[in-house]
Amino acid sequence: MNRKEAFLNYQAQITKTPFLLDVKKAKGSYIYTHDNKKYLDLVAGVSSCTLGHSNPSVINAAKKQLDEHTHVMVYGEFIQTTPLKLAIAYGKYLPKELNCTYIVNSGTEAIEGAIKLAKRKNRRKKIISCINSYHGSTQGSLSAMGTDLMKKKYEPLIPFHENIRYNNFKDLSILNEDVAAIIIEPVQGGTNFITANKEWLQTIRDRCNKYSIELIFDEIQTGFGRTGKMFGFEIYNIKPDILCVAKGMGGGMPIGAFISSKSNMSLLSQNPALGHITTFGGHPVSCAAALATWTELMNSDLIQSVNQKRELFIKNLQHPKIQKIHGIGLMLALELKNDKYCEKIVKKLLTNGVITFYFLFNRNNIRISPPLTINESEVLSACNIIKKVLDEN
Numbered sequence: 308m309n310r311k312e313a314f315l316n317y318q319a320q321i322t323k324t325p326f327l328l329d330v331k332k333a334k335g336s337y338i339y340t341h342d343n344k345k346y347l348d349l350v351a352g353v354s355s356c357t358l359g360h361s362n363p364s365v366i367n368a369a370k371k372q373l374d375e376h377t378h379v380m381v382y383g384e385f386i387q388t389t390p391l392k393l394a395i396a397y398g399k400y401l402p403k404e405l406n407c408t409y410i411v412n413s414g415t416e417a418i419e420g421a422i423k424l425a426k427r428k429n430r431r432k433k434i435i436s437c438i439n440s441y442h443g444s445t446q447g448s449l450s451a452m453g454t455d456l457m458k459k460k461y462e463p464l465i466p467f468h469e470n471i472r473y474n475n476f477k478d479l480s481i482l483n484e485d486v487a488a489i490i491i492e493p494v495q496g497g498t499n500f501i502t503a504n505k506e507w508l509q510t511i512r513d514r515c516n517k518y519s520i521e522l523i524f525d526e527i528q529t530g531f532g533r534t535g536k537m538f539g540f541e542i543y544n545i546k547p548d549i550l551c552v553a554k555g556m557g558g559g560m561p562i563g564a565f566i567s568s569k570s571n572m573s574l575l576s577q578n579p580a581l582g583h584i585t586t587f588g589g590h591p592v593s594c595a596a597a598l599a600t601w602t603e604l605m606n607s608d609l610i611q612s613v614n615q616k617r618e619l620f621i622k623n624l625q626h627p628k629i630q631k632i633h634g635i636g637l638m639l640a641l642e643l644k645n646d647k648y649c650e651k652i653v654k655k656l657l658t659n660g661v662i663t664f665y666f667l668f669n670r671n672n673i674r675i676s677p678p679l680t681i682n683e684s685e686v687l688s689a690c691n692i693i694k695k696v697l698d699e700n
C-alpha cells in the first residue's frame with residue numbers, strides 16, 4: 308500500500324476529493340512535498356499559520372518549553388509560567404472587560420466555553436447566531452451553525468438556537484430578555500469573507516446592553532492581525548463581552564481561548580465549581596508557540612503591513628474573470644462566475660504550485676488567507692500564476 312492508499316484507508320476522510328498534498332516540510336510561505344514539489348501557500352492552514360510555516364521564534368519557543376515540561380496537570384490547578392505569561396500578555400493588551408483568559412485546545416472548544424459562560428451569566432437558554440456562520444463542529448457550536456444542511460443529520464442538537472440574517476437590522480428584534488447570547492463573526496469565514504456593518508454591530512451591542520445579553524465575538528479567524536488590527540473588534544471599536552480566539556493564535560500549534568471579564572469567569576469556579584474542565588487546555592507547548600506569535604506581532608510591523616499586502620493583491624489581481632474581491636485585510640475572496648469554474652481554478656492553481664481553497668457555504672469564491680509574513684515578491688508571483696491560470700481556463 309503506498310502512502311496515498313494508506314492515507315485514504317487508515318485516516319478517516321471528510322471529503323471524497325481531498326487535495327492529497329504529500330507534505331514533507333513547510334517553511335515560510337511554502338509547503339514542500341515528498342514528490343519534490345514546492346507550493347506557495349495562500350491558505351496558511353485556513354488562517355492559522357500567522358507567521359508562516361516553521362517560524363524560528365515559534366519553533367524555538369516550543370522546543371525550549373519541551374525541554375522544561377509538557378503536560379503536568381489539568382487546566383487551572385498548577386501555576387505554569389508559559390500559560391500564565393500568555394494570559395498576562397492578553398490581559399494587558401485587551402480592555403478591562405476582557406481581562407481574564409481561559410485557554411483551551413481549539414476554536415470549537417472556545418465557542419463551547421463561551422456559550423456555557425453566557426448561560427451561567429444570565430441563566431437564559433436562547434442562543435442567537437447568523438445564517439452562514441461557522442463556529443465549529445462539536446454539538447454546541449454545531450447547534451449554532453448557520454446552515455441546516457450540515458446540521459440535519461446530527462439532530463437532535465441543542466434546542467433554543469436560532470439563526471438571523473447577517474447585517475440585517477430587522478432580525479435584531481429577536482434580541483430581548485429571553486436571549487442568553489448572540490455569537491457574531493466580525494468577518495464571516497465560512498462564506499466569502501462578508502464583513503459586518505458597523506451600525507449593525509453597534510445596534511447589536513446596544514440591544515445586548517439593554518437586555519443584558521452576552522455578546523460573543525467569534526474571532527477565531529479574524530484574531531491576531533489578519534484583518535489589519537490585532538483583533539477584528541478594534542476595527543469597529545465595539546467590545547464583545549466574550550471573545551473567542553484560536554487558529555492564528557498558536558502560529559501553527561493547536562490552541563484556543565475564550566476571554567471575558569474576571570467577574571464573568573469567576574462564575575465557572577463556584578456553585579458548582581469546575582464549570583468548564585479541560586485536561587490539555589493551556590498546554591504549555593502550545594502556549595509557548597502562542598506567546599512567541601504574540602510577541603512577534605506586538606514587536607514587528609507585520610500587522611501594519613497587512614493592508615499594504617492586501618492592496619498589492621488587489622492591484623495585481625485585476626482580471627476580467629475575477630468579478631469582485633471581497634473581504635478585509637489578508638482575508639480575500641475572489642469571486643468567479645460559478646461554482647464549477649471556481650473548483651476548476653482551485654485545482655489548476657494547485658497543479659501550478661499555488662494553494663488556494665474554497666469556502667464552506669460559498670463555492671464560487673476562491674479563498675486567499677496567506678501567512679501575514681508573505682512578502683512582496685511572493686504576492687506578485689501568486690498573482691501572476693492566478694492570472695495565467697485564469698487566462699488559460
Ligand SMILES: Cc1ncc(COP(=O)(O)O)c(C=O)c1O
Binds near residue numbers: 413415443444492
Ligand atoms: C470562525 C470560526 N469559528 C470557529 C471555528 C472552529 O475552530 P476549530 O476548527 O479550531 O474548532 C472556525 C474554524 O474554521 C472558524 O473559522
